[in-house]
Amino acid sequence: xxxxxxxxxxxxxxxxxxxxxxxxxxxxxxxxxxxxxxxxxxxxxxxxxxxxxxxxxxxxxxxxxxxxx
Numbered sequence: 001x002x003x004x005x006x007x008x009x010x011x012x013x014x015x016x017x018x019x020x021x022x023x024x025x026x027x028x029x030x031x032x033x034x035x036x037x038x039x040x041x042x043x044x045x046x047x048x049x050x051x052x053x054x055x056x057x058x059x060x061x062x063x064x065x066x067x068x069x
Contacts, residue, residue, distance in 0.1 A: 002032075004046040007055070011064040012038055024058040031055070042069070 012018060018036045021043065025034040030050030036043045043066070045055060052068065059066040 002046065002048055003050075004044060005052060005055075006069040007043045007045065007059075007066045008069055009036070009041055009043055009059065009064055009066045012036075012041060014038070017064070020062045021059055021064060024062045025055055028054050028058050 009021060012021065015038065018038050022034050022036045025031055025036070025043065025045055028050055031045055031047040033046045034043055035045075056066050
């Protein structure tokens with residue numbers, strides 16, 4: 001089952017931040033793609049049966065905050 005979520009992300013200030021968040025999210029089991037936008041301070045994440053809480057935790061481990069839109 002493919003699903004897509006949108007997150008608001010706070011704390012990103014540069015391309016390095018975008019890369020860190022993208023890498024962390026893509027390491028979560030079940031995530032197929034992650035499009036992180038510095039300008040919109042958001043991410044669109046798609047995949048099969050991923051755990052949203054694990055995505056939020058992965059982002060927090062990188063030092064950023066995220067919440068479902």
